[in-house]
Amino acid sequence: EPEVTQTPSHQVTQMGQEVILRCVPISNHLYFYWYRQILGQKVEFLVSFYNNEISEKSEIFDDQFSVERPDGSNFTLKIRSTKLEDSAMYFCATKDQRSTDTQYFGPGTRLTVL
Amino acid sequence: GESVGLHLPTLSVQEGDNSIINCAYSNSASDYFIWYKQESGKGPQFIIDIRSNMDKRQGQRVTVLLNKTVKHLSLQIAATQPGDSAVYFCAETRGGSYIPTFGRGTSLIVHP
Numbered sequence: 267e268p269e270v271t272q273t274p275s276h277q278v279t280q281m282g283q284e285v286i287l288r289c290v291p292i293s294n295h296l297y298f299y300w301y302r303q304i305l306g307q308k309v310e311f312l313v314s315f316y317n318n319e320i321s322e323k324s325e326i327f328d329d330q331f332s333v334e335r336p337d338g339s340n341f342t343l344k345i346r347s348t349k350l351e352d353s354a355m356y357f358c359a360t361k362d363q364r365s366t367d368t369q370y371f372g373p374g375t376r377l378t379v380l
Numbered sequence: 381g382e383s384v385g386l387h388l389p390t391l392s393v394q395e396g397d398n399s400i401i402n403c404a405y406s407n408s409a410s411d412y413f414i415w416y417k418q419e420s421g422k423g424p425q426f427i428i429d430i431r432s433n434m435d436k437r438q439g440q441r442v443t444v445l446l447n448k449t450v451k452h453l454s455l456q457i458a459a460t461q462p463g464d465s466a467v468y469f470c471a472e473t474r475g476g477s478y479i480p481t482f483g484r485g486t487s488l489i490v491h492p
Contacts, residue, residue, distance in 0.1 A: 270423075299479070306388075309424060309469065309482040322479055357423045367412055367473070369480070371423035 268292040270372035272358050278378045282347050287375045289341040289358030297361040298341045299369060300333065302326070302354040309357070315341065348379045388467060390487045399457040401486045403470030406451060410472040414480055415444060415455045419466045424482075427455070427468075457488075465490045 271290045279285050291298055300312040314321040315333050332344045341360075345352055355376050359369040393399050405413070411432040416424035428439045430446050430453075437444050443456040453470050467487050471480035 308484045311479045311481070314479060322477070359423075367414070367429065368426050371425065373421075374423045 270358055270360055270370050272356075272372040272375050274375060275373070276376045276378070278380065279348055281350055281379055285345050285348055285377060287343045287345075287356050287358075287377070289343075289360075289372055290339060291341055291358070291360035292362070292370060295360035295362045295370070297321075297363075297369075298333075298335075299359040299361075300343045301357045301359060301371075303357065303374075304354045312343070312356075345377075348377075350379050353377055353379045388485050388487045390489060392489045392491065393460050395460060395462060395490055395492050397460055399455075399460045399464070399488060399490075401455045401457075401468050401488065403453040403455075403483050403486075404451060405453065405470070405472050405483075407472065407474055408448075408451065410474040412473045413444070413446060413453050414471045414473075415442075415453075416469045416471060416482075417464075417466045418469060418485070424469060460488075460490050462490045462492050464488060 270292055273288045277285055298315040301309050302312055303309045311324050313323040313327045313333055330346045335341050355374040357374045358372040361369045414429045415427040417427050418424045428442050428444050430437045430444045432448060435446050441458045445454045455468060457464055465488055467485040469485045470483045473480050
């Protein structure tokens with residue numbers, strides 16, 4: 267069964283450094299999402315992406331965050347200057363068409379900012 | 381119900397029992413609801429969904445009930461198995477947005 271994959275599984279970085287989290291969507295999916303989950307807390311929406319542009323974004327998704335599809339396959343989340351409070355699990359999710367609401371989540375990347 | 385800090389509501393059941401996990405939502409405009417299962421170290425996994433024009437939907441061993449009057453959603457798992465042990469989140473969307481807003485979750489522990 268096709269699945270969403272994410273790399274790396276765990277990223278440790280120093281505060282102020284840039285990180286790029288990568289996601290490979292299911293091949294025929296057109297809608298892409300990033301969520302984060304701080305340890306022990308609920309999942310929070312960050313951003314949705316369709317047709318090479320951001321569709322919606324939350325208050326969390328400030329100027330330090332950006333997303334892109336650099337090669338038509340990968341979907342990336344970049345954090346330009348990480349802060350301690352960016353430490354969380356980051357989940358990518360994808361969806362195949364607008365009329366289908368089900369999002370399929372990847373296994374997540376655990377980001378630890380020291 | 382809601383929890384405080386890092387502690388999730390927990391439901392402990394014996395293998396073979398039926399489990400009922402509850403979720404309250406606050407926005408009467410919510411029109412689509414989803415239950416997700418999240419196992420330790422993994423991403424959320426879609427279980428079942430329901431639209432606001434329905435009050436019950438059944439899947440394989442799972443049933444979702446929606447009571448719009450009291451803004452309450454429940455997930456029933458029949459013949460619970462140890463593999464069902466996980467955190468279960470409800471999520472809601474509204475107004476045509478496909479972005480779910482997640483609840484905090486309930487931890488289901490199934491004892492063999």
